[in-house]
Amino acid sequence: MTSRRNLSTVALTGLAPTVWGSTYLITTELLPPDRPLLATTMRALPGGLFLLALGRKLPVGAWWLRALVLGVLNIGAFNFLLFVAAYRLPGGIAAVIMSAQPMFVVILAALFLGERVRGVHALACALGAGGVALLVFKGKVSLDAVGVLAAVGGALCMASGITLTKRWGRPEGVSLLTFTGWQLTAGGLVLLPFWLSLEDMPDGLTGDNVLGFAYLISLGAVLSYIVWFRGIGLLPATAVSFLALGSPVVATLLGYLFKDQTLSLLQLLGIVVIFLAVVLGQSRPPRKEPGAAPPEPLTSGTGARALEEERSG
Template sequence: MLNFGAFFVLVYVAAQLLPSSIAASIMALAPLALAGLAWPLLAQRPTARWAVGAALGLAGVALVVGLGTGAVPLAGVVASAVALLASSLGAILTTRWKDDTPLLATTSWQLTAGGLALVAVALTVEGAPPTVDATGLAAYVGIAVIATALAFVCWFTGLRHLPAGTVGLIGLLNPVTGVLLGVAVGGESLAPPQVLGIVLVLVSIAVSSRTRGRNLPPQGERSDPAQRRYDRIDT
């Protein structure tokens, strides 16, 4: 419910209430939330190198999305902030409670459980879903398979191999990707502050990626073949 059920609903509520720049800026606080929760729950203490990367990354996101907006609905800010905290806590607990169950299985069951819960709530509150055409169906498939299933497999894989704060910093590529897609697909243009912001985000990831102390189990507990391959590569 933290990773998928509550998170998806709150994200879409925030998207309807907030300008995209404000929503992206709030979600850009994910590195701070993840690192703050990982310290007491996973014993992953933030390093000075990570702090420098986080500061650069947050500054970069502010330049990329811009903050020049009018009145901001409080309900949208609350929805976005709660979504951020729910997702961060869910990610940390998924890492804390991991076992030898394969990553694809844990991700699939979480998606299934969260989806079934949302279906039950949606049917109760909104009734049957609207009819969609072929284009809408293709969009649903793309969102479900690529933007959700594949994305969360990558997300949880990163949490198995990297400190939570570092994974959060990599997530700062979200607004960067959105801006670059706007340029490539929508014919938009980049302002100089946005270019500087993208550079700062990339630098922040490069700085934090050198942080040591990956959250790996002891050698004897690494029974997952994918984990063993990763260990050999890391060694």
């Protein structure tokens, strides 16, 4: 029963990167052109404010700062750096660099969550990076220092966001919807001044634009981040980090289906290698023998509750 429940949690959490993989297609086909900051701000802020209005609960005490930090790492800074890297690094190099994110999580989880660095996770990191390279790398290397730094920064932001979300958990009495609303709102508010100062307003919105924004707000932000943060609370941080590798796979498949892009044998091999990396990344350490010293307790919140549920299961 426990393994079946774990598999369903993995599958549900993996839906978030699946949806995020469609963002590129939605942005290029339905949204106003050359407005990446508008797209990311609109993706986060309206949905966050909606969830805040629905939950009617604001952070208390230390959670004002924590919500801001998580919102910046998971949403605001991550999305901003992702778009900077994508615009300045051609040929899928940004995706290759971003695939280092699980490796960062493995290190951070060992330092701050007490998760052991295991050989299977090192192998999964190598397979994930190699699979993404096969999937998206076009052989034209044109490195831009700002783009490389942005890609590395984006990977570190996502890794740090996963780790801190797992470490801090969710405060008692706060619903998952409200917790997600805090982060989306914080991330959107951080992006807002960058959008207003760096981009012009579009002349008008078409029906396709409205449809694209509706998709990004509902599926691309609200629903996807709800299942993502739920997964972080229930799964090991390293296991969640490898699920993010599904995003470039979905983006590539959608490009092939809807934009007449090619899908070579090497790319198909890359998809298989990425899938293997994700599967290996879900492996857990063997159960400790009776009498072994218990692990360090997590901080109060959903992280601790999830651990207790896993033990009782």
